[in-house]
Amino acid sequence: MKIIVKIILAILILAITISCEKDETFPEAYYTCSDIGTNQNHPHDEEFNNLINDIVGSGVPGMMLSVHDNINGYWSGAQGFADLASGIHLSPCNITRVGSTVKTFTAVTILLLQEEGRLNLDDPITKYLNDDQIKGLANANQSTIKQLLLHSSGIYNYIQSLKFQTASLNDLTKSWSPHELLEHARGKDAYFEPGTDVLYSNTGYVLLGMIVEKVTGKPFYEVFEEKIFIPYDLTFTQFAATDPVPEGIVRGYVDLYSNLNLINATYYSGWDYYTADGGLISNAYDLNKFMTHLFQGDILSEESLNEMMTWMAPKGGYGDGFETFYGMGIFRIETDFGTAYMHSGDAIGYFASMAYFPQQGVTISWAVNGNYGKVDEFTQSKEAMEKIYKAVLDQ
Numbered sequence: 001m002k003i004i005v006k007i008i009l010a011i012l013i014l015a016i017t018i019s020c021e022k023d024e025t026f027p028e029a030y031y032t033c034s035d036i037g038t039n040q041n042h043p044h045d046e047e048f049n050n051l052i053n054d055i056v057g058s059g060v061p062g063m064m065l066s067v068h069d070n071i072n073g074y075w076s077g078a079q080g081f082a083d084l085a086s087g088i089h090l091s092p093c094n095i096t097r098v099g100s101t102v103k104t105f106t107a108v109t110i111l112l113l114q115e116e117g118r119l120n121l122d123d124p125i126t127k128y129l130n131d132d133q134i135k136g137l138a139n140a141n142q143s144t145i146k147q148l149l150l151h152s153s154g155i156y157n158y159i160q161s162l163k164f165q166t167a168s169l170n171d172l173t174k175s176w177s178p179h180e181l182l183e184h185a186r187g188k189d190a191y192f193e194p195g196t197d198v199l200y201s202n203t204g205y206v207l208l209g210m211i212v213e214k215v216t217g218k219p220f221y222e223v224f225e226e227k228i229f230i231p232y233d234l235t236f237t238q239f240a241a242t243d244p245v246p247e248g249i250v251r252g253y254v255d256l257y258s259n260l261n262l263i264n265a266t267y268y269s270g271w272d273y274y275t276a277d278g279g280l281i282s283n284a285y286d287l288n289k290f291m292t293h294l295f296q297g298d299i300l301s302e303e304s305l306n307e308m309m310t311w312m313a314p315k316g317g318y319g320d321g322f323e324t325f326y327g328m329g330i331f332r333i334e335t336d337f338g339t340a341y342m343h344s345g346d347a348i349g350y351f352a353s354m355a356y357f358p359q360q361g362v363t364i365s366w367a368v369n370g371n372y373g374k375v376d377e378f379t380q381s382k383e384a385m386e387k388i389y390k391a392v393l394d395q
Contacts, residue, residue: 252349
């Protein structure tokens with residue numbers, strides 16, 4: 001999602017410059033949430049708090065961190081502000097936008113439906129989506145569900161469309177329907193033949209959400225709730241479709257000019273409210289619980305989990321980041337501390353990341369209510385991630 005939101009950075013600069021308004025303020029009770037227990041008896045409580053303080057002290061508005069291992073259990077902490085204008089401090093239980101981390105939930109839901117015999121990953125998507133839904137989407141007629149999950153369909157990523165970016169500029173608070181988003185991928189050339197390479201595509205995950213709805217006869221986010229949120233006690237997790245800007249969601253900020261002069265962008269994330277490629281609202285604690293349950297084998301069968309981790313390497317390499325391999329709704333990265341299974345997510349004004357280290361049996365997740373500019377350097381760059389992993393794992 002990082003690349004996606006970078007594309008519209010210039011759009012935001014102009015739009016926010018045109019429509020600057022004084023931030024609204026809220027009472028402290030607006031952000032009151034249920035205590036999740038911070039585990040101050042954790043042997044590394046001080047080190048973890050020092051890490052968050054250091055990152056927030058760099059100019060990040062607020063950060064929450066959650067860590068789990070099988071000996072010490074869950075630890076959660078937060079520093080900084082949930083709302084700068086109101087002067088409200090961030091709590092570990094506050095809710096925030098977590099962007100494309102939802103893709104892991106989408107993939108897990110699809111795999112659960114396969115376990116129930118309601119679909120097969122090798123099915124062509126044309127078995128579930130009609131001609132009107134996929135018309136003009138190059139490669140859609142030849143792609144399978146598995147290829148959508150792996151980002152190996154080659155289907156064009158709608159958010160790279162200049163027309164979409166212009167439309168976003170015209171109305172940053174617009175709530176987009178799946179059909180409207182897909183219109184910006186129609187008529188575009190595919191990136192490659194299905195199954196021959198991998199390249200991140202939100203379009204594929206919009207289509208996966210539509211497949212979930214076709215198979216179940218329910219909105220996809222209700223299926224997520226029934227199969228994941230409720231069974232695994234993810235009490236802070238919901239989908240934006242049910243309430244796009246719910247009470248208590250922390251304010252999101254952007255550092256457009258890389259000078260840490262943060263601008264409120266809480267209402268500027270409306271393109272993924274109703275699609276399975278983004279739109280998730282949660283916090284670091286719930287993301288940690290989800291990843292821990294997933295990779296410790298509680299959610300999927302062993303066969304499904306192994307299938308989820310069918311890795312493909314991009315032919316174009318992985319740039320200057322971690323060595324990265326694509327799985328189904330998950331990535332495998334190679335770090336200084338070994339392999340990690342992870343996914344991150346951006347929304348305008350927000351960033352979140354979740355990672356499970358199988359060799360150590362440790363889950364690390366964090367979320368910040370700011371992005372772009374220097375904020376990204378401190379929270380989502382390769383160097384920032386290495387710093388967080390080292391602070392947690394090098395004990």
